[in-house]
Amino acid sequence: MSKPQKESFFWTSYSDLMTSLFFVMLVLFILVIVLLHNKMREIEKEREASQEQLDKIREIEASVKNIDSTYFVYDSTYKRHTLRDIHVSFHSESADITDIPLGDRRRLLDVGKSILTFVNDAVSKNPNVKYLLIIEGQSSISNYNNPDECRNNDVLSYRRALSLIRYWNDNNKIFNPDICEVIISGSGTSSPFKEPEYLPSGKVNYANQRFVIHIIPKPGTIK
Numbered sequence: 733m734s735k736p737q738k739e740s741f742f743w744t745s746y747s748d749l750m751t752s753l754f755f756v757m758l759v760l761f762i763l764v765i766v767l768l769h770n771k772m773r774e775i776e777k778e779r780e781a782s783q784e785q786l787d788k789i790r791e792i793e794a795s796v797k798n799i800d801s802t803y804f805v806y807d808s809t810y811k812r813h814t815l816r817d818i819h820v821s822f823h824s825e826s827a828d829i830t831d832i833p834l835g836d837r838r839r840l841l842d843v844g845k846s847i848l849t850f851v852n853d854a855v856s857k858n859p860n861v862k863y864l865l866i867i868e869g870q871s872s873i874s875n876y877n878n879p880d881e882c883r884n885n886d887v888l889s890y891r892r893a894l895s896l897i898r899y900w901n902d903n904n905k906i907f908n909p910d911i912c913e914v915i916i917s918g919s920g921t922s923s924p925f926k927e928p929e930y931l932p933s934g935k936v937n938y939a940n941q942r943f944v945i946h947i948i949p950k951p952g953t954i955k
Contacts, residue, residue, distance in 0.1 A: 799947065800846040803839070812925070812946070815843065820942040827869075827891035829899045840896065844905035847947065854949075855911045862911055866946040869893030869918040872938050873929045890918025893943045913950075 804813040818839050822831045829837065851863050869889035893916045900906070907914050921929070927939045 799850050803843045803846050815945065818843070821939060822892055822941040824872075824938065824941065825888065826941075827888060827895050829895040837899070840899065841903050841905065843945075844900040844903075847945075848905060848907065850947075851907070851912045860951065862913070862950045864913050864915065864946075864948040864950050865907060866915045866917060866948065867893040867896050867943055868923060868925070868946060869916075869943045870923050870926055870940050871918075871920055872936050872940040873921045886918050886920035888918070889920045889943075890916065892941075893918055896943055 799813060801816070803816055803818070805816040806812075807814045818836050820832055820836065820840075822828070832840070847865065851865075854863070855861060869892035871885040871889045871892075897914060897916055921940070923944070925944050927937050929937060929940075931937050
């Protein structure tokens with residue numbers, strides 16, 4: 733074979749190789765673009781879904797603010813609602829619901845009815861959400877250096893919370909456990925949601941002989 737023929741064959745083969753490589757690179761480039769586009773669409777869908785879920789969670793959390801302002805007032809210090817114009821104070825070493833004045837006990841029945849109405853309405857609007865109702869009993873500080881007394885305060889505060897639930901149940905204010913779980917607790921003297929331990933005079937503050945009510949949304953599967 734002559735030299736020109738060899739060179740012609742080489743350049744022809746080289747041209748075919750470059751064409752093939754270019755075609756392969758073009759196919760790979762297109763494939764990468766398609767895969768990136770699909771991935772970006774997936775990420776965008778996930779972002780939209782996450783934002784929608786976040787908005788729904790915020791909506792559920794904000795729903796608690798819609799609770800009846802007749803009986804509750806928002807406490808910006810603890811970012812929670814507290815009972816409005818209801819005097820709840822037990823006698824020392826007592827968990828008897830009748831320690832609370834009759835007028836306030838009647839308002840506590842209205843509070844129970846108000847919470848029932850709120851929970852039922854909220855769940856009817858969003859079946860995915862459930863609620864947690866925590867009744868937290870408290871006690872004033874008393875002989876706090878005595879461990880046995882502290883344990884008694886814990887038991888006493890629990891009994892105070894229990895007295896409210898029993899009072900509601902006895903008056904047909906019963907919560908459906910499928911939509912509202914009720915937890916009875918006693919924090920004794922350790923709760924952060926309480927009045928100062930002592931009055932300015934230095935005497936024990938008996939205003940802590942009470943219970944507090946927590947209403948917490950429990951989002952289920954947010955779709």
